[in-house]
Amino acid sequence: MAKVIVVTSGKGGVGKTTSTAALGAALAQTGKSVVVVDFDVGLRNLDLVMGAERRVVYDLINVVQGTIKLSQALIRDKRVETLYLLPASQTRDKDALTEDGVARVIGELREKFDWVLCDSPAGIERGATLAMRHADAAIIVTNPEVSSVRDSDRIIGLLDSKTEKAEKGENMPKHLLIARYDAGRAARGEMLNIEDVLEILSIPLIGIIPESEDVLRASNLGSPVTISSVQSAAARAYQAAARRLCGEEIEMTIPSDRKGLLNRLFGRRAA
């Protein structure tokens, strides 16, 4: 049974694309077939983060409009063989996405893949509502910061009203992914902590991604952090989130790159 997940946030720059790429790669590394779909028409970036920017020939718009077949637009990842990318168009705008066309493409993707991860554009307009429209569940990426939390709350409202599931009166499962978390600053009262964010948004937590230089390094390299730095704290956090998405119950921790004193003395890398 394929699962369609929308990765959304309302606010831009919180880590939707990074998280889509990292989660997609982590899921694919478990042997499942995964496609990451860029819905940010006109401002595509998932191709860049996935390191496939020079391999894009056709895109989502071409498939939605029916000018080419889905299989012609899918780009297979060179590192993880069950991972595919469906890029967005860079030259068209979101109005080129038709509702029926998107429904048809999502339907076709459901037949081909175990997981379909839709990277939503920022904002609450057409592009974002189309990306969430046919989802079975949503991942809401939030930074522990006031504007991000506010926009997430708004997106949660849309997920509960503008999606196919909501219109059928069904419950839309929502998972909160807190990104760019700095446990030290939260402990010192300088940053909203996990409990604050959970209490305000009241949706279940699927993962905590620590602020990490490996994430920027990964996008510099065009390789999801779960591929480029498998052992890093951020990658381990994404791997755990991916396993929770599959239904595994794993204790919620905040992975850290910091070495303990003993590890430092003996030069070992903290696990």
Added chain:
Amino acid sequence: MSFFGFMRRRNSAPVARERLQILLEYERRIISQSDLVAVLRQEILAVVSRHVSVDPDKVQVKVDRGAKVSTLEVDIEFPNAGANAAHA
């Protein structure tokens, strides 16, 4: 920076939390009201109007969004049969 200034600078997270709680409570109310209440009001009015004559201004729909459940309060005022007969 004074000691108190230092403390204030440090503990900005509780301020963020409180601001968000107040703001979101308000925003959830107005957003849900702007959409849902308008739709409910219109549809309820249409149904009731099929059976009794209702002055649209005498229909009040309120939604109270709680943590676990929300309540919908519909208040419709319409003239009773006696009053209608007297007018007729």
